[in-house]
Amino acid sequence: MREIVIATRGSALALWQAHAVEEMLRARFPETMVRLEEISTTGDRILDSPLAHIGDKGLFTKELELALLERRAHIAVHSLKDMQTRLPEGLVLAAVTRRHRPEDALVAAPGTTLENLPPGATVATGSLRRAAQLLAYRPDLQVVDVRGNVGTRLEKYRINGWQGMILAVAGLERLGYGGEIARVIPTSVITPAAGQGALGIEARGDDVELLAMLREIEHPETRRCIEAERGLLRRLEGGCQVPIGAHAVLDGDTLRLDAVIAALDGRSLVRGSAAGPAEDAERVGVELGERLMARGGLEILEAIRG
DSSP states (O other), X not given: OOXXXXXXXXSHHHHHHHHHXXXXXXXXXXXXXXXXXXXXXXXXXXXXXXXXXXXXXXXXXXXXXXXXXXXXXXXXXXXXXXXXXXXXXXXXXXXXXXXXOOOEEEESSTTOOTTTSOTTOEEEOSOHHHHHHHHHXXXXXXXXXXXXXHHHHHHHHHHHTOSEEEEEHHHHHHTTOGGGEEEEOOTTTSOOOTTTTOEEEEEETTOHHHHXXXXXXXXXXHHHHHHXXXXXXXXXXXXXXXXXXXXXXXXXXXXXXXXXXXXXXXXXXEEEEEXXXXXXXXXXXXXXXXXXXXXXXXXXXXXHXX
16 A cells, blocks of 8 residues: 655645645545645745745745655645746656636725725735736835735734735635635736646656656646746746746637736836647747847846846
8 A cells, every 4th residue: 555645834725735635646546545744944934034035945845845855755735836947856746736716816805906905005915026016006005025824914914904915816715715805816917926826746756656646636737837837937037036927828729828027116017928839838938938038027137136
C-alpha cells in the first residue's frame, strides 16, 4: 500500500488546499494512505515587514521544496501564484487542479465599489501588484500594507477602520468568507497574479509512479492557462512581489491571455493581450511578455529593480 506525505504550510487556507488534494487522491486511489506534514515557511515567520522588503525567492515554498528533496514528503501543495517559475533541480509541477475564480475582491461595507469609495479612502493590501493597479485606477486612494493569513487580515481590517481591503476571491470563498466580498473586481481593472485561484502540486521528477497518479487529478484546461501565465512571468523574470498580472482563459482550442506591468505608484502601466492555439500556451505567454517589454514594460521593471 502506497503512502503519500503532503507537505503544506500551516495556515487555514494552506490546510484547506492540502486537504482538498488529499480528498482527490483518496477518491481516485482509495487504497492509498495520505497524511499531511505541516511546515513553517519564511513568509509565515516574518510578519512584521512587507513582502517586498524580505525578497520573493520562494518565501512560501522553499521549506516545502526542501522537504521533497530530502524525501521527508512526497508532494507539496501550493497556491500556484506563490510558486517560482523556475523550480529547484529535481522537482516538477506535477499537477494543476481545477481553478477557482481567479479575480481579486474588494472587502468593504455592502454596496461599496472601487468607484464609489470616498476620495482619499484607505484600502489595505499586501500585494504590490494589487496596490499598483489600484493606484492606476484610483490615484487618490491611500494604500496601506497588511500581512497575515486571511482571518488575520480581516480582523485587522475591522480593527483599523479601513474603508476597504483587497484579497483573492478564491481564498475568501474557500474559507467561508464569501459574505465579506462587497464587489468582485473585474480583471480589466486589477489583473490577477499568474496562477491565482489554482493549486500546484509539486513532486520529485524521478517518482514515476506518483507522477502517473497525479496526472489522474490534473485539470488540463487549467494547466493550459497556467502555462501561458507562467510563460509570461518567466519571460519577464517577475516574482510574486513585482507588479505583474496575467490572466488566461480558454475558448475551445483558442487561448487568450491578458497581462499588465505596472509601476509601483500606478503612474505608468502597460497592458496587452494575445491569443493563440491552446497547445502553444507557453509560447503565447512568452511572446506577450516580449511585446509588453517593448512597449515600455522593460523600463518599468528596471526602475522597480533599481
